[in-house]
Amino acid sequence: MSDIAISVKNLSKRYRIGQRQRHNALRDKITDAMYTSLRRLSRFVNGQPAAYKEDNIIWALKDVSLQVKRGEAVGITGPNGAGKSTLLKILTRITEPTEGYADIYGRVGSLLEIGTGFHSELTGRENIYLNGAILGMKKTEIDRKFDEIVAFSEIERFLDTPVKRYSSGMYMRLAFSVAAHLEPEILLVDEVLSVGDASFQKKCFAKMEEIRHEGRTILFVSHNLGAITRLCQRTILFEEGQISADGPSHQVISSYLTPETGTTAEKIWTDPEKAPQGEIARLRAVRLRSVEGHLIDTIDIRQPLRVEMEYEVLKPDHIIMPHFAFYNEEGVLAFSAHDLDPAWRRRPRPVGLYVSTAWIPGNLLADGTFSVGAGIDTIDPIIFQFYEYDVVAFHVIDSLEGDSARGDFTGDMGGVLRPMLKWSTQYNGDESYTKQCSKS
Amino acid sequence: MFKLELPENKDIPELSLPKTLPHFNIRPSHGWVSLKLKDIWEYRELLYFLVWRDIKVRYKQTVLGVAWAILQPILTMVVFSIFFGRLAKVPSDGIPYPLFAYCALIPWQLFANALTASGNSLVSNQQLLTKVYFPRLIIPTSAVLAGLVDFGVSLLVLIGMMFYFGIVPTAAVLTLPLLILLTIASALAVGLWLSALNVQYRDVQYTIPFLMQFWLFLTPIAYPSSLVPEKWRILYGLNPMAGVVEGFRWALLGKTNGIGSLIFVSALVVAILLFGGLVYFRRMENTFADVV
Numbered sequence: 001m002s003d004i005a006i007s008v009k010n011l012s013k014r015y016r017i018g019q020r021q022r023h024n025a026l027r028d029k030i031t032d033a034m035y036t037s038l039r040r041l042s043r044f045v046n047g048q049p050a051a052y053k054e055d056n057i058i059w060a061l062k063d064v065s066l067q068v069k070r071g072e073a074v075g076i077t078g079p080n081g082a083g084k085s086t087l088l089k090i091l092t093r094i095t096e097p098t099e100g101y102a103d104i105y106g107r108v109g110s111l112l113e114i115g116t117g118f119h120s121e122l123t124g125r126e127n128i129y130l131n132g133a134i135l136g137m138k139k140t141e142i143d144r145k146f147d148e149i150v151a152f153s154e155i156e157r158f159l160d161t162p163v164k165r166y167s168s169g170m171y172m173r174l175a176f177s178v179a180a181h182l183e184p185e186i187l188l189v190d191e192v193l194s195v196g197d198a199s200f201q202k203k204c205f206a207k208m209e210e211i212r213h214e215g216r217t218i219l220f221v222s223h224n225l226g227a228i229t230r231l232c233q234r235t236i237l238f239e240e241g242q243i244s245a246d247g248p249s250h251q252v253i254s255s256y257l258t259p260e261t262g263t264t265a266e267k268i269w270t271d272p273e274k275a276p277q278g279e280i281a282r283l284r285a286v287r288l289r290s291v292e293g294h295l296i297d298t299i300d301i302r303q304p305l306r307v308e309m310e311y312e313v314l315k316p317d318h319i320i321m322p323h324f325a326f327y328n329e330e331g332v333l334a335f336s337a338h339d340l341d342p343a344w345r346r347r348p349r350p351v352g353l354y355v356s357t358a359w360i361p362g363n364l365l366a367d368g369t370f371s372v373g374a375g376i377d378t379i380d381p382i383i384f385q386f387y388e389y390d391v392v393a394f395h396v397i398d399s400l401e402g403d404s405a406r407g408d409f410t411g412d413m414g415g416v417l418r419p420m421l422k423w424s425t426q427y428n429g430d431e432s433y434t435k436q437c438s439k440s
Numbered sequence: 441m442f443k444l445e446l447p448e449n450k451d452i453p454e455l456s457l458p459k460t461l462p463h464f465n466i467r468p469s470h471g472w473v474s475l476k477l478k479d480i481w482e483y484r485e486l487l488y489f490l491v492w493r494d495i496k497v498r499y500k501q502t503v504l505g506v507a508w509a510i511l512q513p514i515l516t517m518v519v520f521s522i523f524f525g526r527l528a529k530v531p532s533d534g535i536p537y538p539l540f541a542y543c544a545l546i547p548w549q550l551f552a553n554a555l556t557a558s559g560n561s562l563v564s565n566q567q568l569l570t571k572v573y574f575p576r577l578i579i580p581t582s583a584v585l586a587g588l589v590d591f592g593v594s595l596l597v598l599i600g601m602m603f604y605f606g607i608v609p610t611a612a613v614l615t616l617p618l619l620i621l622l623t624i625a626s627a628l629a630v631g632l633w634l635s636a637l638n639v640q641y642r643d644v645q646y647t648i649p650f651l652m653q654f655w656l657f658l659t660p661i662a663y664p665s666s667l668v669p670e671k672w673r674i675l676y677g678l679n680p681m682a683g684v685v686e687g688f689r690w691a692l693l694g695k696t697n698g699i700g701s702l703i704f705v706s707a708l709v710v711a712i713l714l715f716g717g718l719v720y721f722r723r724m725e726n727t728f729a730d731v732v
Contacts, residue, residue, distance in 0.1 A: 089729070090466060092573050093573035094570065094571065098468060101466060101467035105462075117567070121500040
């Protein structure tokens with residue numbers, strides 16, 4: 001038997017998008033609406049799909065070929081609209097390709113959207129069966145795994161309560177545990193880790209690692225580059241419906257870590273009315289930059305990161321203290337930092353525009369996503385000006401190359417910080433502890 | 441420098457994987473496609489669970505619960521008895537008018553509810569269509585089958601009424617299962633067309649209530665089909681529910697005549713509609729997830 005799990009050849013998928021037109025007058029609108037409905041009617045009567053102009057067509061996937069071996073865990077990433085989800089939809093047979101074909105060897109299970117088909121009026125117990133059947137499990141299979149599913153979801157007490165009474169966390173846990181107990185040879189996962197609370201995400205992740213260790217094939221679509229590097233040895237990068245890179249995860253991802261990838265690296269308030277502000281200071285913008293000064297929202301764990309705050313001082317003669325706070329994805333405050341620049345410390349400032357920059361050294365934060373809060377207070381007297389949560393965010397990637405604090409360990413390290421510590425190990429001879437004890 | 445090799449990959453446990461893996465070939469479908477009715481059989485458990493879901497949730501959070509299943513035909517029967525039976529003096533083939541009307545109303549309710557449910561089924565289950573693969577045919581089919589519970593309940597009321605009016609069914613009652621099957625098949629036949637059309641043209645969901653109103657009067661429910669002149673009888677039978685309703689009266693009340701030609705025309709029409717519906721549904725199926 002061949003060791004190929006998924007083989008995709010020249011796969012393309014075309015979508016038609018609605019035509020956008022400018023309407024200048026109501027009369028135009030009416031005639032246009034009439035014309036459109038007449039055209040639709042005639043198209044319907046003739047039983048023909050419309051002939052769309054070329055610019056109303058988008059190729060969600062264009063000529064994609066790839067092979068995945070059995071037991072391989074492959075990450076798929078890329079900007080929104082790059083065709084990642086379309087690929088999964090074709091592989092799960094939800095939608096058909098326009099051209100090309102794919103061969104799949106093994107039962108496919110998907111976590112495209114967990115909780116699909118849950119009915120809010122039904123109880124947890126009933127939904128386990130319904131959802132299981134929808135995901136392709138046989139009733140006997142669900143019977144067999146029922147206790148396991150319930151235990152994993154931690155909702156024993158609410159098993160006979162309609163799920164509409166569940167908290168969203170309970171709902172997610174139940175949905176994921178049903179999906180996680182599918183036993184397909186090939187598992188397709190789309191961004192499930194982005195939902196639910198932190199402990200739930202951790203559980204999802206552990207389950208996926210377990211599935212991988214069982215030798216099943218995983219295709220993991222995510223924007224969470226940290227999660228991809230940890231779970232998958234190989235990553236495929238999609239851009240504009242095509243594969244733009246395919247190789248070992250750390251290589252593909254570091255090539256993807258080009259500046260200006262996302263919008264979370266910068267936040268600007270153009271309207272002064274809406275900007276966070278107090279009587280004395282007003283926020284203008286917050287930016288994350290690499291050493292080279294590029295806007296960046298994903299940073300290698302070994303690299304330093306610049307965090308800058310642009311603000312206006314509206315009233316003279318106050319001592320201004322800008323500060324940042326950094327939270328991990330569980331909402332834990334990693335640390336906060338106050339502006340210590342001696343140039344303006346303890347000095348009243350004139351009115352004007354300022355930029356304060358803080359440097360986060362490399363090898364300080366653990367891998368994961370951090371969100372930044374920015375605020376300004378005055379000192380002497382302390383007057384709160386503003387504090388804004390989640391202004392910008394960035395991902396820290398620990399790229400497994402062996403020279404970060406994780407060393408050669410490839411698993412989940414946990415924690416909020418990951419400093420490089422100085423380690424020393426001393427050799428104290430070859431005599432065992434027991435020998436020493438018996439001697440003395 | 442970088443180590444790709446992970447220790448756990450060395451021993452991929454072959455034992456956890458079945459020896460023969462199912463193989464799926466995914467490619468664009470062209471031209472005529474097979475009906476793939478075998479798929480439905482493979483997914484019969486899903487069909488069962490969807491029917492079960494529809495039945496379970498139907499009367500959740502209602503005060504009257506399953507009483508709704510009998511209230512609708514009973515109230516309609518009362519209205520018909522007053523206006524058509526008493527005031528307009530519509531003939532009822534020698535059967536007490538309330539029984540005459542009710543006996544026709546229960547297959548009609550089954551048909552009307554099943555047709556409405558299946559016509560809207562794909563749109564109301566679009567969350568499933570866009571997230572999971574399964575033979576799409578299961579959705580309108582389950583919507584039709586879920587109506588059988590209501591039907592069963594209202595049939596019990598009919599038995600009670602027959603007892604009250606002292607009517608004993610003849611051996612013809614044995615054909616009842618076939619007639620129920622024909623009702624279901626009629627609802628599914630039309631439901632397949634409407635559900636597939638509804639995916640692209642939401643006009644359908646506004647058409648269905650009107651359609652059912654007209655259809656109600658084209659069917660011999662408030663009046664006997666013997667009112668229709670003989671020469672129009674075959675044409676009248678093109679409405680499959682005409683044959684079904686008269687069949688019900690014949691099977692249960694045993695007093696009508698002229699069932700023969702009607703029922704066979706009806707059965708033929710249903711067979712043609714159902715086959716056409718299946719073909720149309722299968723042809724449109726692969727665009728559902730993109731269009732809905």
